[in-house]
Amino acid sequence: MLKIEQINLSYGEIQVLWDMSLQIPEGQIVALLGANSAGKSSTINAISGIEKISSGRITFQGKDISKMAPHEIVELGVIQVPEGRKLFNFMTIEENLLLGAYSKHARKDIKKNIRRVYDMFPILEERKDQLAGDMSGGQQQMCAIGRGLMSNPKLLIIDELSLGLAPILVQELLRTLTTIKDEGITIMLVEQNVKQSLAISNYAYVLENGRVAIQGDAAQLTEDPHLKKAYLGM
Amino acid sequence: MMILQTLISGILLGGIYALISMGLNMILGVVRIINFAHGEFLMIAMYLSYIFYAWGGMDPYVSAIFIVIILFVLGLITQKGLIEPILDKPASTKIFATLGLSIVLQNLALMIFDANYLSVTTPYQSSVVNLLGIAISVPRLVSFGVVIAIVILLYLFLQKTMVGRAIRAVSMQRQAAYLVGVNVKRIYLLAFGIGTALVGLAGSMLMPIYSVYPTLGASFVLIAFVVVVLGGMGNMFGAFYGGLMIGVIESLAGVIFSPGLKEVIYFIIFILVLLIKPTGIFSKGKGSEAVGL
Numbered sequence: 001m002l003k004i005e006q007i008n009l010s011y012g013e014i015q016v017l018w019d020m021s022l023q024i025p026e027g028q029i030v031a032l033l034g035a036n037s038a039g040k041s042s043t044i045n046a047i048s049g050i051e052k053i054s055s056g057r058i059t060f061q062g063k064d065i066s067k068m069a070p071h072e073i074v075e076l077g078v079i080q081v082p083e084g085r086k087l088f089n090f091m092t093i094e095e096n097l098l099l100g101a102y103s104k105h106a107r108k109d110i111k112k113n114i115r116r117v118y119d120m121f122p123i124l125e126e127r128k129d130q131l132a133g134d135m136s137g138g139q140q141q142m143c144a145i146g147r148g149l150m151s152n153p154k155l156l157i158i159d160e161l162s163l164g165l166a167p168i169l170v171q172e173l174l175r176t177l178t179t180i181k182d183e184g185i186t187i188m189l190v191e192q193n194v195k196q197s198l199a200i201s202n203y204a205y206v207l208e209n210g211r212v213a214i215q216g217d218a219a220q221l222t223e224d225p226h227l228k229k230a231y232l233g234m
Numbered sequence: 235m236m237i238l239q240t241l242i243s244g245i246l247l248g249g250i251y252a253l254i255s256m257g258l259n260m261i262l263g264v265v266r267i268i269n270f271a272h273g274e275f276l277m278i279a280m281y282l283s284y285i286f287y288a289w290g291g292m293d294p295y296v297s298a299i300f301i302v303i304i305l306f307v308l309g310l311i312t313q314k315g316l317i318e319p320i321l322d323k324p325a326s327t328k329i330f331a332t333l334g335l336s337i338v339l340q341n342l343a344l345m346i347f348d349a350n351y352l353s354v355t356t357p358y359q360s361s362v363v364n365l366l367g368i369a370i371s372v373p374r375l376v377s378f379g380v381v382i383a384i385v386i387l388l389y390l391f392l393q394k395t396m397v398g399r400a401i402r403a404v405s406m407q408r409q410a411a412y413l414v415g416v417n418v419k420r421i422y423l424l425a426f427g428i429g430t431a432l433v434g435l436a437g438s439m440l441m442p443i444y445s446v447y448p449t450l451g452a453s454f455v456l457i458a459f460v461v462v463v464l465g466g467m468g469n470m471f472g473a474f475y476g477g478l479m480i481g482v483i484e485s486l487a488g489v490i491f492s493p494g495l496k497e498v499i500y501f502i503i504f505i506l507v508l509l510i511k512p513t514g515i516f517s518k519g520k521g522s523e524a525v526g527l
């Protein structure tokens with residue numbers, strides 16, 4: 001569904017992605033793992049068109065998206081839930097969700113999608129008139145995922161879902177992602193939290209210094225000696 | 235009675251300051267540009283109003299409709315032609331660009347109209363209505379009514395429509411705005427257009443009570459800066475209250491001290507606010523992301 005081929009990305013003089021390639025097949029959960037500054041967010045910002053790659057190709061459903069503007073990529077159904085949630089803090093929960101449906105192809109489904117989000121996260125409906133900035137971290141993450149779902153995603157990319165959240169809440173949100181996958185939405189999970197991510201993923205890539213260091217089926221990677229040592233502390 | 239009279243005339247004048255400042259703040263909050271030429275757009279609007287009156291015999295309140303549209307288009311052109319190409323450039327480039335534009339426009343006005351003060355004569359110019367013993371100037375009252383109507387419309391637009399929400403979204407959290415599919419460049423364009431349309435309307439409302447001259451923009455843009463700092467950078471409705479407040483302060487100061495001192499008083503307020511609450515006295519908190527000066 002999504003194919004990244006040999007991309008390079010630099011911020012000014014500093015190159016952060018080096019001939020990076022990866023693939024995300026439809027209907028799966030694919031994890032992109034790695035330590036701080038490995039280049040995970042840079043990779044997905046390249047997918048979303050926020051950062052421009054200097055060479056290589058990114059295709060979505062066969063279409064080259066590497067030169068498209070961010071809003072055009074959203075229109076195709078490639079939706080990013082950014083690191084740190086990045087909610088519109090001075091707007092209500094409901095306004096945040098409505099803005100999720102800003103793109104043309106999502107607007108006709110506002111009613112249906114907002115119902116779906118509220119059913120998935122009932123607390124959001126209870127608090128829909130409160131400012132997003134006043135919510136707890138977990139509720140903000142739910143709102144951010146909900147805002148992403150409002151965009152009618154085909155591919156939902158979630159950056160650092162677990163950041164700053166209690167493990168039990170992370171567990172719950174990851175379970176929700178499995179439900180979302182079962183509804184037919186492909187998921188790219190960008191995480192530092194290797195163990196919990198592998199548990200729900202089909203396939204995983206591990207980034208180190210802007211290069212893919214390890215890749216494989218999630219079940220296999222759990223047994224990988226290097227991964228165990230470097231990321232699971234075993 | 236005298237104080238009440240002064241207070242009311244201050245509020246009425248403040249409505250126009252509010253309009254100018256809201257335009258400046260819209261551009262600042264959304265495009266993150268301090269438009270030093272904002273006052274010159276006011277000057278252009280007033281000259282246009284004068285031209286419509288002198289050549290077409292058109293009342294300033296009528297020509298306001300055309301002037302708002304013309305200024306909106308001028309705003310689009312400025313954003314597209316001058317600001318958009320330098321968006322990724324350092325702050326100093328942006329400052330010199332709008333400062334340069336302001337100087338060019340001032341000199342253009344000087345070439346075309348000389349340094350004369352021009353004004354229009356309307357039948358209602360010096361008419362007053364009496365409300366409970368307080369004399370209120372008709373043109374000031376009309377201007378204020380128009381300002382209130384526009385502020386309400388703008389509020390509804392920003393709160394209730396998808397495009398309005400997108401404008402707020404860009405000013406609050408630009409990256410997330412991109413990620414929900416907002417065409418950010420187009421929102422910049424729209425915000426700049428609305429910002430200059432607002433100052434255009436202010437010019438039309440000011441023409442029946444004021445004269446226009448080439449350097450008029452400078453003194454008004456100074457007021458607008460004070461109002462914006464007072465109300466909070468990027469905070470549209472903070473600018474509205476701030477405008478009214480400055481109007482009142484100016485009127486009171488004119489009575490209590492002397493009209494010549496008003497600019498000193500602006501500066502004192504400006505510095506006090508920056509020292510005590512730099513986010514503005516009407517802001518909810520940090521507000522929008524830091525404005526890149």
Ligand SMILES: Nc1ncnc2c1ncn2[C@@H]1O[C@H](COP(=O)(O)OP(=O)(O)OP(=O)(O)O)[C@@H](O)[C@H]1O
Pocket residue numbers: 011016034035036037038039040041042043083192
């Ligand atoms: N806008 C930017 N300008 C300059 N350098 C940047 C920018 N964004 C990221 N970098 C640098 O690029 C490198 C990769 O950062 P990136 O955010 O992609 O890593 P990450 O894997 O997402 O890390 P984290 O787990 O901390 O989110 C880092 O060294 C970072 O400092």
Ligand SMILES: [Mg+2]
Pocket residue numbers: 040041042083159160
């Ligand atoms: Mg990151």
